[in-house]
Amino acid sequence: MQDAYLEQLARNTGTGLLRNGLLLATAESCTGGWIAKLMTDIPGSSQWFERGFVTYSNQAKEEMLDVRPATIELFGAVSEQTVREMAAGALGNSRAQVSLAVSGIAGPGGGSEDKPVGTVWFAWADPFRLRAERCWFPGNREEVRRRASIHALRGLEDILGRK
Numbered sequence: 351m352q353d354a355y356l357e358q359l360a361r362n363t364g365t366g367l368l369r370n371g372l373l374l375a376t377a378e379s380c381t382g383g384w385i386a387k388l389m390t391d392i393p394g395s396s397q398w399f400e401r402g403f404v405t406y407s408n409q410a411k412e413e414m415l416d417v418r419p420a421t422i423e424l425f426g427a428v429s430e431q432t433v434r435e436m437a438a439g440a441l442g443n444s445r446a447q448v449s450l451a452v453s454g455i456a457g458p459g460g461g462s463e464d465k466p467v468g469t470v471w472f473a474w475a476d477p478f479r480l481r482a483e484r485c486w487f488p489g490n491r492e493e494v495r496r497r498a499s500i501h502a503l504r505g506l507e508d509i510l511g512r513k
């Protein structure tokens with residue numbers, strides 16, 4: 351995937367947000383703010399990008415996004431339950447009407463048998479719906495993070511296309 355592809359994907363997503371009169375908030379862990387950067391690289395993004403939360407540590411997830419400590423303790427930071435709370439927390443702690451959340455294991459270490467390197471959980475939320483999805487991406491750290499950023503924006507495009 352080339353940078354032109356990422357730029358076009360972010361541009362299309364921004365156009366969909368603007369067309370629907372929506373603001374976006376991102377809650378990122380393994381992508382480290384890459385999605386927010388992609389979105390804010392687009393001129394005029396202040397019309398549809400409200401804010402980004404980079405919550406790499408568990409404590410940041412709890413403090414900034416209201417993820418319950420028990421959720422992380424029971425299910426882990428890379429789980430459906432955690433990304434759902436991250437997406438809801440991004441909405442609750444911003445003026446956005448749409449959010450996306452990403453938490454995963456980009457590697458090269460940190461994986462386990464049930465959560466190997468490349469495992470990424472996503473969640474997309476608006477005031478009426480919250481959808482989560484698990485993916486596995488092959489590749490090195492940068493490739494996993496890049497693929498996760500692309501998947502997050504594609505998922506958001508799908509949601510915007512249905513509005």
